[in-house]
Amino acid sequence: GDQVEQSPSALSLHEGTDSALRCNFTTTMRSVQWFRQNSRGSLISLFYLASGTKENGRLKSAFDSKERRYSTLHIRDAQLEDSGTYFCAAEANTGGADRLTFGKGTQLIIQP
């Protein structure tokens, strides 16, 4: 089965609202990364976490340091430019740092 379960699969928000995306892992993971893919297909690195939380502007991500089986991405005060598909990707303990397993993505639409 899927090792990385991402939810929700799609989300539509109005500007100015907050949202949370989540990834659950079926096994303990060493690290997690979050990416955003725009309409042209470009994938941008948002966060790398081996534990704890990181914040960058209106984005904040957390990786459960104890069980290492889920991660969240919070978007505060959503803006139109936040639209895109968000992917989480996890590194298993035995896979190697560049070998990431991706979730199916959350398609996020921000409306005026």
Next chain:
Amino acid sequence: VTLLEQNPRWRLVPRGQAVNLRCILKNSQYPWMSWYQQDLQKQLQWLFTLRSPGDKEVKSLPGADYLATRVTDTELRLQVANMSQGRTLYCTCSGRDRGDERLFFGHGTKLSVL
């Protein structure tokens, strides 16, 4: 600043014909290079990680056969053969030798079957 150069952005591939893709690393601080595929349902999947010149690997997945080669410290190649379904191939790099394990993506090459 672009770390990876992948061209072209789109290729039309006649059924039964192989295609060769190149990826050029623009910053030697991120020498770990990999290939990922994204299928038509947007699922991303790791294919290969090749660190050293001369490294070569093959893999068969549903819808395509792959041969990846690390040609030089800055060039990674991928041959895609027997492709029956379209997909996008992304080159990635990371700097885990220096403790930077973030994965950076090239713009990708979208392959469509003719």
